[in-house]
Each structure stands twice: as C-alpha cells, then as structure tokens.
Amino acid sequence: MTFVAEFTISSAEFSFGAVLREHPGLAIEFESVVPTHHGLMPFIFVWSDGNYDEIEPRIRSDRAVETVTEMDRFDDGRLYKVTWSDSVPGLADALLESRATLLEGIGTDEGWTFEIRFREQERIEAFQARVDEYDISLELERLRAELEVSTSTQYDLTDKQYETLITAFDAGYFENPKDATLEEIGDELGVSEAAVTGRLRRGLTSVLSRTVMRGERSGGSE
Template identity: 35%
Template sequence: MSLFAEFHVPSADFALFETLDRLPDLVVEIDRVAAADELLTPYFWVSAVEIDEFEAVAEGDPSIEDLRRLDDFESASLYRATWTENVDTMVYASTQAGATILEAKGQHGVWDIRIRFDDRDPLEAFQKYAQRFDISFDLVKLYETEHPRTGSQYGLTEKQHEALNTAWELGYFEEPREATLAEVAAELDITRQSLSQRLRRGHHALVANTIRVTPLAAEKA
C-alpha cells in the first residue's frame, strides 16, 4: 500500500529562491529530474512571467547553473538546468528513503512537493534524514491508496493522467470532437488554461516515455 505525502518547503531550502523572490508571479513546475555524473539535472516548466525577464533573473540564481531553454509553448516554456545549492539535500532525502518525488511546484517563495512512499518506514526515514540535515518542511497532507491510477509508469503526474483520461472519455480527441476544451475543463473544475497545460505536458511525458524510448517496429511486407 503506497503512501502519498504533500509538503510545503520554503524555496530557500529547495530551489530558485532568489528567482521566486524577485518574480512573485512566477510559477515553476518540475517535469522530471535525471541524475547524470552525480549532478541533478531537472527539466521544468516556467509560466506566468515574461521569459526574457525570467532568464535574466535566473542566470544569477545560485541554486542553478547551465540554464537552457528547450521548447516554447503557448503558455509555458520548458527548461533544463543543473541544481546546485540546497536541492541535492532534499532530493537525496527522498532517494535515501526509497521514495519518489511525483510533483514539485514553486510559487510565491514556497514549493509544494508531492512524494510517494512504499509504506510508513521510508516516510519515517525521510523525516529523520530531513531533520538531520535541517531541511525545513511542513507535512500538509498524508493519504494512502492500494491501487493508485497515476500513469506514473509513463511519466505522467496524477493531474495529467486525470486530464488526459477525462478528455478521452468525453470525446475531446475524437474527429470530429465530441467535447470542447471548455467542457472538459468544466468537468474537471479547472480553467481552460490549466487544462491546456496539463494536456500539453501529458502529451510531452507520453512521447518522452514511449515513442522516444521504444524503437519502431519493422514494417511487415
């Protein structure tokens, strides 16, 4: 039975503290984190601010280096960078406990982080590790489920999975469409912009974790 914990972590104890402090409207959502050469390489989405302004501020932020913009979409841009200060400790606190960071969203100087634990033992190990290294966090929600439907095996967050599944069930992907973006958003009780972002990022995750990693089957004669 998996445990899901949601934490509030001050940006000063995680990432992009100076950038989030200087750009109060900025929203940063971590897409995934890859480990390479013992460095933590995050992929994250930036929205709600001018991209040029974000890049100018982020270039001087001591918590990241090697910032690189990978793609631009209507309402967000995808970046890759290398974490430096503070982030290693938080991420390694979860990996040492055998946990998985599912979502991380930074806004208004605070990161909302959602972590999955196999059971209570790794949760307790995470808390002890965090206390040992003086990581500030507030546990705001803890719940369990025996059969989570997150689509995480394809790199999807729970919200992306829900958005894609609901859009499919309502016929949004049919030709002609049986439901509009606004109708799907109303069903999920979110804005059209939020739904558009979840669908786009969900598609990105599906391609990255299926087509990009699976060789094409040979055509049959």
C-alpha cells in the same frame, strides 16, 4: 504497496522563491524523475505568458544554481537543464537517499508542492528526518497508499495530471472549437493557468509514450 506523499513549502524557503514572488503568473515545474548521483532533478519547465528576459536571469542568479541551459521552447513555456551547486544539496539528496520518485514538483507565488512516491512507509520517515537536517520546512499535507494498478498509474500519471486531463476533457477543452479555456479549467481545479498547461503537457506526453509511441517503437503495423 507504495505510498504517495504530498508536501508543501513556502516559495521563500525553496529555490526560485524570489522570481516566483516577482511574477505571480509564473510556474516552475520539476520534471518527474528518480534522482541519481549523476543528475539530481536536472530539468525544469518554466511556464509563463512572457517576460523571459526578466525571468531567466533571476533563475540563473539563484544561489542553488550553478549553470542553466535552455533546451527547448514552447508557446507558453521553456525547458531548461540545470546543474545544481554542490553547496545546496537539500531536497534532491533526501530523495536520493530514500530512493523515492519525484512525481510532481510545481512552484508558484503561493508556494511549492511536491508529490513523492515511496516504496515503504519507513522511507517516508527517513526522508523527513533527512529534510529536517537540511532545515527545509516541508509540511506533509496528504499521504495515501496505492494498493492496486489504477488507470493513472498504468500510464504513469500523477493524480494531478490525471485529474487535470479528466477535467479538461469533461469541460470540452479538446473540442474544436474549445468549450473551455485553460483559465476556466484552472479556476475549477484551484490552480494557475500555467500549472494547468504543465500538467496537460506532461500528462499527454506520458499517455502517448505508453500507447501510440510504444507501438511505433516496437514496429507496429497498421
């Protein structure tokens, strides 16, 4: 049995809070990762409709950041590799020590939301205790136990990625022409358009890597 906990924190109390408050349409997403000593949460996706000339310098100036390297560009976002300052360990160290998996971490001007998987309930308590030592005001919003393999876990999707894919499919987003826009899907889910874009991209990548691309890597034939 594993446990998935959803934590929230205000944008002002965590990394990139200033730039998130300055750009209401902006979303910053940590890539799903199991933190290690060699790379604590190394990649972030930045979803925006523009203004990167203003956004990128603000990200680089964050006190928790040592270096930022642009890795890729998309129509609606960019991927960066981040080296974090040794003086600001915080959340990543707490994840590492509790051997937890970060399923999702998304920040907007309304705050940060983290979805984290733990193997035992005791590790949740250890994680919270460690976070308190760093004076990080995480609030536990939801906690659920995973008792069996579901469709979402089969493809390594977070609940939010799964919900977004289903909502987009049911709304006709994948039809040609589209029957729904990203904004409309976001309104239905109660999240920003940038958050919808990030969840769709990450969700589709997970599904494809465990279906179509798995066959390609194993040398499958037609």
